[in-house]
Amino acid sequence: MNALTPSGSDLALLCATAAILLIPLAIAGLALINTGLGRSRNSAHLMMSSLCVVGMAAASYVICGFAWQGLAGGSARVISLAGRNWNWIAKAPLFLQGVTASPALLTVWMQSLCVALSAVIPTGAGAERWRLGSTCASTAIFSGITYPLFAHWAWGGGWLATLGTDYGLGRGFVDAGGSGVIHTVGGLTGLALVWILGSRRGKYTADGMPTAIPAHNAVFVLFGCLLAWAGWTGLNVSGAVLLNGLDPRSTGLIGVNTTLAGGSAALMTAIVTRVRFSRPDASLTANGWVAGLVAGSAACPFVPPAAAIFIGLIAGLLAPLTIEILEARLSIDDPGGAISVHAIGGIWGLLAVGIFGRFPAEVLVGRGSGFSGQWVAQLVGVATLVGFILPLTYGLNWLLNRFLPHRVTQDGERQGLDLHELGAGAYPEFVTHSDEFFQR
């Protein structure tokens, strides 16, 4: 099968369709995790934000995002530099015009869910202070510009995907399940938004110490992890079949590796928090679980199970440590842990492809040969995410903030976004909060 054109075999289409049907569970899982990690006064707002983000992301992507991303092998704008071609953006029509055949439509369906999942990630980082209207506007920009641009480079036959054929760097930049395209792009957008939004009121004391603002529902968070697990399996399988030309009969390895990466990461985080705080921490362990799933996505079709366990263990170690460093030392108030889990976990997953990835001859056909230089291709992809996508998403959101402020008013933040923006609390029968975490 050729990776540049999605396989049209009945088995591949059936397998991809079944896998795509699972992807909304990943979105539901992330929405539950973000909601559970917030305070009860913002929980309906957080869930509502996730719903609006999904709708806006899918619409924006279909209207113009797909036109920039395109499909591998499709028409694209190419510039010639130093005697080499750089495929930098697709040239597909707006509103999916002309996309009628089944493999292409399946890919668009999968991609519209991927962009929705990616767009939900920043809502966790900006939770409890990000206005709903601004969230929707930022999502439109994210799914119409930022995501499709990098997705074209990595998945749409762009210059990163062709690093293997053009520069002899292994099979080019490989990201089978979206560690970079979905999670790092979403996580870096979360970082840009946290920088623009600032920290929640009361998060830091006058002497600079971070205050613990506990999650309001650990059951939501942990159940969200289980939903995310099912969704990730679908995401990784559909990505491997539709975007990398993997034989549907070998998707069992993807399921095994996805489970191993997530499970080993959660165990590692539980051990780290047990050593660090004398008891395993539920919300951090949940973050570790998702970090393992994120890190395992890029490499899961191309690594043996032992490597998937190792990838998960490192992700489970990185997640709690970076959450602590970001919060305590760098003043990054990220209630959902989106930056550590998705950006840092995703970057580790991309680098892991360069270390552990082994590519069978029948996959990624037409994208170079051998493994020499694969780690350089992965490093170029990571450098592009940090060096181009982060400034781009920061600039776009900074510009948006000038016209449509991201941050809710001080009174709205004190009242809680449920009452302030939606007019009703999520749990009206109960006294759900006090102002103990709010400094007047």
Added chain:
Amino acid sequence: MKIAGLLLLLTGWFLVLSALVLLRAAWPQALFVLAGVGVELLALALLFRSHAIPRGRRQ
């Protein structure tokens, strides 16, 4: 500081692109890419520092 950090991020990325365009041999190319990543790490340090709330003046 913020603008300098963002510009330095872009500089690091251009360094990586330059390595691909200008260098053919594997090791010099890889070293140049690593140098670009190093510049990006410096830029990130600058950005984190510029966004951190100074001690004693946090919200």
